[in-house]
Amino acid sequence: MRIYERYTREQIEGFGLAGELPKHIGIIMDGNGRWAKKRFMPRPVGHRAGMESLHEIVREAHCLGIEALTVYAFSTENWQRPVQEVNALFSLLTEYFAKEIDELDANGMRIILLGDIEPFPDKVRECLKDAVERTKNNSGLRFCIAINYGARAEIVRAVRNIVKAGAAPEQIDEELVSRNLYTKDLPELDLVVRTAGEQRLSNFLLWQAAYAEFVFTEVLWPDYTPEELRKSIKIFMKRTRRFGRVVG
Numbered sequence: 001m002r003i004y005e006r007y008t009r010e011q012i013e014g015f016g017l018a019g020e021l022p023k024h025i026g027i028i029m030d031g032n033g034r035w036a037k038k039r040f041m042p043r044p045v046g047h048r049a050g051m052e053s054l055h056e057i058v059r060e061a062h063c064l065g066i067e068a069l070t071v072y073a074f075s076t077e078n079w080q081r082p083v084q085e086v087n088a089l090f091s092l093l094t095e096y097f098a099k100e101i102d103e104l105d106a107n108g109m110r111i112i113l114l115g116d117i118e119p120f121p122d123k124v125r126e127c128l129k130d131a132v133e134r135t136k137n138n139s140g141l142r143f144c145i146a147i148n149y150g151a152r153a154e155i156v157r158a159v160r161n162i163v164k165a166g167a168a169p170e171q172i173d174e175e176l177v178s179r180n181l182y183t184k185d186l187p188e189l190d191l192v193v194r195t196a197g198e199q200r201l202s203n204f205l206l207w208q209a210a211y212a213e214f215v216f217t218e219v220l221w222p223d224y225t226p227e228e229l230r231k232s233i234k235i236f237m238k239r240t241r242r243f244g245r246v247v248g
Contacts, residue, residue: 001103007063015230017064019237022190024068025061026205026212029054031196031220038220044088049222051092055100060226061141062107064233068142068186070114072204076150090120093147094127101131108140114182115149142186151206154182183208191236193229195221213239 012021029050036046054071061069074089104111111131118125128147158180162172178184189208192201197218201209215232217224 001106004059004063004107006065012064016234017230017237021064021066022213022233022236023066023187024070024189024191025066025233026070026072026189026192026209027057028072028192028194028198028202028204029221029224030194030198032222034196035220035222043085044092046222047085047089047092051096053222053224054096056226057224057229058104058109058141058143060229061143062109066141068144070144070146070183070186070189070205072149072202073145073147074115074149075146075203076115076148076153077203090124094124097127097131101134104131104143105135105138108138109135109143110138110140111135112142112144112182112186114144114146114154116153117148119148144183144186146204149182150203151201152203155207177207181207191215191232193217193232195219195224211241211243213241 032046032050033043034046035049036043058069073093078089079086113128113132117128120128155177158177161180162176167176183189183205189205189212192205192209192212193215195217197216199216213236215235217228217232219228
């Protein structure tokens with residue numbers, strides 16, 4: 001188990017990251033299957049390699065002082081994949097937390113789940129709940145896992161909760177909807193990174209991404225290193241964020 005030291009401001013600037021870092025980064029981790037195929041290996045091997053990459057990226061986000069990192073681990077559409085692949089993903093999830101939870105907790109990270117985990121097998125569901133419970137009082141990086149998550153389903157869930165609470169139509173505004181999303185306690189989403197060359201959101205954080213910056217990279221997820229994360233952040237920091245206003 002390792003304790004990760006935060007980078008100093010001088011170290012961060014030495015990476016070429018002079019300026020304001022994003023507070024909340026979302027990553028669509030794409031390309032595990034293609035990574036394995038290029039090596040004539042089965043897709044689960046790619047998912048395992050992707051898990052190793054996730055370890056490094058979570059550590060790097062912590063060291064940089066990023067407030068929240070949300071990764072797209074399993075979408076509501078992923079149930080359509082072959083049963084063997086879905087089961088392999090579940091197995092990797094439980095293995096990941098069995099291996100990583102001590103380190104995540106010791107470094108003050110807080111696990112947050114975005115999505116509906118009730119359809120998962122008991123072992124997976126309990127593993128995820130235990131990780132959330134164990135780290136709920138931590139105040140470091142909020143490590144958010146979008147799992148059995150779909151942005152449209154999230155918005156529908158929020159609207160249903162608002163209706164159940166008896167809100168009048170004139171009371172429903174953007175703030176109220178935001179307070180009923182899974183991300184209600186997170187900073188605004190600043191940056192969305194998608195690996196493996198695809199250029200779409202695939203039902204990921206649609207509401208939250210309204211004014212996020214997008215960085216699409218050809219790098220396959222298992223090859224996405226801390227250096228690649230810094231490159232993505234550097235691209236973000238060169239953007240002029242107007243939020244609908246005229247700047248300059």
